[in-house]
Amino acid sequence: MDGASVSQRRYSHPSGAANHTQGQTPTGSLDASGVQQPDADRDALVERILKGTDPSVMSTPVYFDYKKDARVYRFFPSVGQTARHFRDDGSTVRKDDPEAVQQAEDRQRRERDTELAARAELNPDLVDEGVSTSILKNQFNYSDRGSQTMNNPMKEQCVMTDPPPSTNFSAVATAWEIYDAYEEDRIQTEKAAAAHKKAAGHRTGKEEDKLTLTVEDTGGSKTTEEVLSSSTYGQALKIIERMVNQNDCHDIIEDFKYWEDESDLFKEDGNLLPLWQFFTTKVRHRAVTSISLNNRYKDLFAVGFGSYDFQRQGKGAIHCFTLKNTVPTLSGVQIPAHPEFSFNLESGVMCLEFHPVETALLACGLHDGSVCVFDLRIMGKDGKEGVKPICQSDVRSGKHMDPVWEIHWCRGSLELQFYSISTDGRITSWSLRKKDLVFKDIMTVTTGACASDPEAMLLSRLSGTCFDFSAVYDGLFIVGTQEGSVMLCSKGYHGQCLDALRGAQHARVHVPLESVSF
Secondary structure (H helix, E strand, O other), rough: OOOOOOOEEEOOOOOOEEEEEOOOOOOEEEOOOOEEEOHHHHEEEEEOOOOOOHHHHEEEEEEEEEOOOOEEEEEEEOOOOOOOOOOOOOOOOOOOOHEEEEEEEEHHHHHHHHEEEEEEEHHHHHHOOOOOOOOOOOOOOOOOOOOOOOOOOOOOOOOOOOOOOOOOOOOOOOHHHHHHHHHHHHHHHHHHHHHHHHHOOOOOOOHHOOOOEOOOOOOOOOHHHHHHHHHHHHHHHHHEEEEEEHHOOHHHHHHHHHHHHHHHOOOOOOOOOOEEEEOOOOOOOOOEEEEEEEEOOOEEEEEEOOOOOOOOOOOOEEEEEEOOOOEEHHHOOOOOOOOOOEEEEEEEOEEEEEEEOOEEEEEEEEEEOOEEEOOOOOEEEOEOOOOOOEEEEEOOOOOOOOOOEEEEEOOOOOOOOOEEEOOOEEEEEEEOOOOOEEEEEEEEEOOOOOOOOOHHHHHOOOEEEEEEEOOOOOEEEEEEEEOOOOOEOOOOOOOOEEEEOOOOOOOOOOOOOOOOOO
């Protein structure tokens, strides 16, 4: 029983003991112990008290707290007095309980799915509507099936190898045999030292310049001239030269990457900071006619040298410089820079451009109307100079009659192909076939006027100076002429242009166009 105690008051025994009965019988009846007790005491009601406390639990339990911060005795006044003798959890739940609601919904859903599946087997229209005809199987209905796998048979394979060859040798190491061996080794050492001293004493004149150097290579020893002219030695020198140049121009390299002028925030025009200069003594009194950057190697660019004085034309040249080997502009003295690649030509260079994908190919147009293609991976026998182009146009292969002013590689073509424009009015396509150039005239720039006289047809031709292709539409390009007109043309229409800007043609003074951009 839990809670407060219950009492029934009848007769107060003098001793006040609970759960104990004492009786006396005046008539002389005996009790259980054989003592004479009166009947009045025997029939009297004795008071009994039932309490809700557990006699096996201390009323005031005290425990010692072993925690590091406490370590004291603690008193726990509230102690559970309930004693459970039996406990049984039922399997029923209330109807309004969430668990009972969920069980009812699951049971209704299964019954509904079973009924729809049974109807779908009889009515094919329900199958078309997406009703499933399969009924979930009972997980207690199963069948035991057995399978037997094949065991790999055991095989034994023995392999025997031939014993290594051996030779039985026996000798007696005596004192004189050991002495003879040491004497023979000493004589050989003295002979080798004498031969080396004799060769060093007789080395005079030209033989002093041809010192024999021992190089760890499969080819054996090489002379000094062979080592200095080898490609490995040149590559090592190039790396050391660039390391020294980078340490010397460290401040300028920092400006090249991170320089910002705060005064640009307060004015419309920006500032230019000169960093490097590229000057070479190999070309003198020649103008820089064109510059092209390499798409793959961002520090490499090609410079074409020629002349705009058409009465005094000379030879041309192409130099490829790199930003890794430069001369600062603040040095005060024009120090020549050494180009990475050099190409000498018989005619002045008027334009050039690197291929956007095959970055080793460099196409250029010359003043005499020819075009040529160089491969930077091909070196000359006597160094970097003297390299000939892999292909070049001539009169038989359809070169221009006037200087070539601009060149563009074809970006969307599977073959190597580029276009050129000249003041003779022709826009020509050039395709690289092995070691030859195959040309095809795309169109001839004219005013569009029809004339039966041949001289009038020649007068209707315009002198093309520049052109550029569209980055969105591969077939469209614009053309700028020496007469100052701009034309929109297409590869599909070879005979005429799509549109033209005629405003400049009606002006009194014709201004030549030097560059256009689509």
